[in-house]
Amino acid sequence: MLFVGITGGVGAGKSEILNYLGRHHGTRVMLADEIAHELMEPGTECFEKLAELFRNEDIFQEDGHFDRKKLASVIFADEEKRNLLNGIVHPAVKEYVCEQVQAEREGGVRKLLVLEAALLIEEHYDEICDELWYIYTDREIRRERLKISRGYSDTKIDQIFDSQLSEDEYRKNCQLVINNDGRIEQTLAQIDKALRERHI
Known part of the structure; x- marks a missing residue:
């Protein structure tokens, strides 16, 4: 089984890929954001830690869940808070991913397992x-x-762009670059060619 991490800047068109x-390829696709959302539900260890960290912020809905838009606004505007949140959530996501990879390898059925994560490189998923594919x-x-x-x-887009790696960093750390500038x-x-070369 080949385990591929896919990353790229926000707006790069990863979802369609x-x-x-x-x-088309019998692939299981895991999304780090979705895993993180599940791990941040009330009652989880992550939720308790984050609720304490952000107790003075207006980021909670009436039902006790996080208001994700408000939380995103807080962490994109404050690098320290973003780093604190990442320090809680991302290790938990990585632990979950490792468990899933081991289970898929032991199952011996799947040829391709894919993980999409914005912080694939920063969190050392290599x-x-x-x-890693960029x-x-x-x-x-x-x-x-x-x-x-x-x-x-434009202001929000610039904030997001500034919080992500440069193109050079992505290219330096990834084994394959998929150009998504043109028609889908x-x-x-390019994806099909890469998979053929890897006998998938």
């Missing part, structure tokens, strides 16, 4: 992934996508 992999898209294309699809302002068919052809 992940959907394609999940549909230690457990067989390969989905590259031009910065201005990403900006326009985020304005259209999410309604983000061209991108998927």
